[in-house]
Amino acid sequence: MKESVAQKKYDPGASDTEIKIGNFAPYSGPVSSYSVIAKTEAAYFKKINAEGGINRRKINFISYDDSYSPPKAIEQARKLVESDEVLLIFQPIGTQSNSAIQKYMNAKKVPQLFVGSGATKFGDPTKFPWTMGWMPNYQSEGRIYARYILEHFPNAKIAVFWQNDDSGKDQFKGLRDGLGDKASMIVADKSYEVTDPSIDSQIVTLRDSGADTFFSWAAPKGSAQAIKKVGELGWKPRFFLANVSTSVASVLKPAGLQNAKDIISSAYLKDSSDPAWKDDPGANAWRSFMDQYYPEGDKTDWNTIYGYAAAQTMVQVLKQCGDDLTRENVMRQAANLRDFSSEMLLPGIKINTSQTDFFPIEQMQLMKFDGEAWHVFGDVLSGDVGGHPGQ
Template identity: 65%
Template sequence: MPALQLRLVTFSAAAALLAASCSGALAQKKYDTGATDTEIKIGNIMPYSGPASAYGVIGKTEEAYFKKINAEGGINGRKINFISYDDAYSPPKTVEQARKLVESDEVLVVFNPLGTPPNTAIQKYLNSKKVPQLFVATGATKWNDPKEFPWTMGWQPNYQSETQIYAKIILKEHPNAKIAVLYQNDDYGKDYLKGLKDGLGAKAASMIVIEESYETSEPTIDSHIVKLKSTGADVFVNISTPKFAAQAIKKIAEIEWKPVHFLNNVSASIGSVIQPAGLQNAQGIISSAYLKDPTDPQWKTDAGMLAWNAFLDKYFPEANRADASVMFGYTVAQGLVHVLKACGDNLTRENVMKQAASIKDLELGGLLPGIKVNTSATDFAPLSQLQLQKFKGETWERYGEVLSSDTGG
């Protein structure tokens, strides 16, 4: 073989070897604590006990959904190891459980921890550790602050835009209203209240005749409802979690107070709120939605609802299908699976947040038509659209167009 030809063969062999080693480097798997070739550890904190225990079913639904994913081969060949702890909706306990997840269990992310006060208690800690606090189960506006808290991201439409939408309806349809507000005395309740006042603008001071707060430690809010009625208010804005929302609906009927009733959507579940309060007592209540209502017959043949029912049949047959929290847990779990799939073999915490902040027009089976998930590096609010609904007969009836926080605020 001539020397030149030999040199060319040697060169091309070396080039091929170099190319192979480069592509090997490019395809190299990257992991942070909590991820391996076979497993992705996901941490979660839920109020399985305590005053907000109605929400515990969210964690149970997520666990069931990840079992389905694992049974189908996992995510890019990796099984999800879902570790979920109870904090009883008590912030000191949340801190304890977050530390356990990060320092003992060594999870990749803390996913969908529930409640505004609990998440507030762990936000600085998780951000200092650079652990994703991903898709938190609370609509407080502050989760959308990528500059200050780049490791925290919300999920559901934020509380302030929801009450701003209600304020617009009140101003338009009840311009002379006397408004009574009941709110939970914590960050969650105050966030909703701020949205209502911002939405009412200059008229807030004259229209709101009473702002009554309750503590989650109270066994009943009956006395607060009696006090609200005594003001002569004809519009009631009910900012409460499921247990207290059900009590309020029941008590209003009992004392024959008939205000126009706006109920925050975190307590719009037919299974955990409306049924316990009595369907007859909930007629005419106004709320909002971004998820399909499983009790609504219009979704009977809907592809997303058929998939949801098939999932429950196989992996969570004991679930109460009238409970909106089951649909919430299912949908947010799908959101996490989307992000983890997008991460490919780069399962670093940084890449998890990068993929979570790069979602474009994601449609999930449990979301109402026209409502899509969108995020960016400067927008950590995945969902920002809502549709108004009124309770009629045995279910919610949606009306009007899909509203976004832009039109709501």
């Protein structure tokens, strides 16, 4: 007797011909430069559809503006789930916006998948089984910098400029925890609100602290302002910059490339400005995608690489789902990624998840800006925060 063909299973948002994916991003407001991520993802799904879709199903990507405002994020998430009836929400951007919808998404049992934030709270399968991050979490990033400082600059005096929200607090905690009993190396810190028109007074205060090492943990606009002000003051600290703000196009150019020289940050994705990837097959595939599907996109904008790699991860999960396009199976497959790699992840960095590990990317490599391009150096490092948040 022949085995019967496995039944197709669908939840709202999936059918024989379509997979409906929801998203919101800040197309307007203080961090609108991040909207490039959603635009790149939309372009990538267009490419997938042009090539026949996923298991013959086309992706219908519905993306709304939340202006980086939590109340608006709640409104857009409800619209996507209740009116558009999407199968899942993919890569919604921003720590505060995702914090605002997390309980709702889990109550509705709709995947909040590959969240566009590195806050550790988005990797807690026990409390929030329908929410999963994607990028390295902010605490890991802070620990990686701390390891580097302890090894190379054990007598550093550190000043920290941080965004007054969960992302800034998370990064700061990672740095402090990573420094351990040497946390007293932090001699000053100042926070800012993402809506602040100017951050000059905070930077002046941090310079006056006598620190020789400076951390900027801010969104792109705040980081660009900080780099520019440090340059204007003629202050020459060792400068560490949050990974989310390393875009040459949207941060370093507006700040003045001369002011950004010698800044250190961390990477898990290839940077298009680095000549090392000039003839790299993966980078070439990304370039031809940009030329064909997102020609108006800026290839020096790191957000295009991020959006491309995140979309590839989403496509991999949907491929693994086969004909079982239920929300439950989407989460099951998202928690079953084994050594998956986008062509734009740095060599040696792999995506791995399990039922108890909702942090897909946990490795990074340090990099330095030479005034024109970023160059990675040293080994691939893990900043594993150990255990899981909430424990």
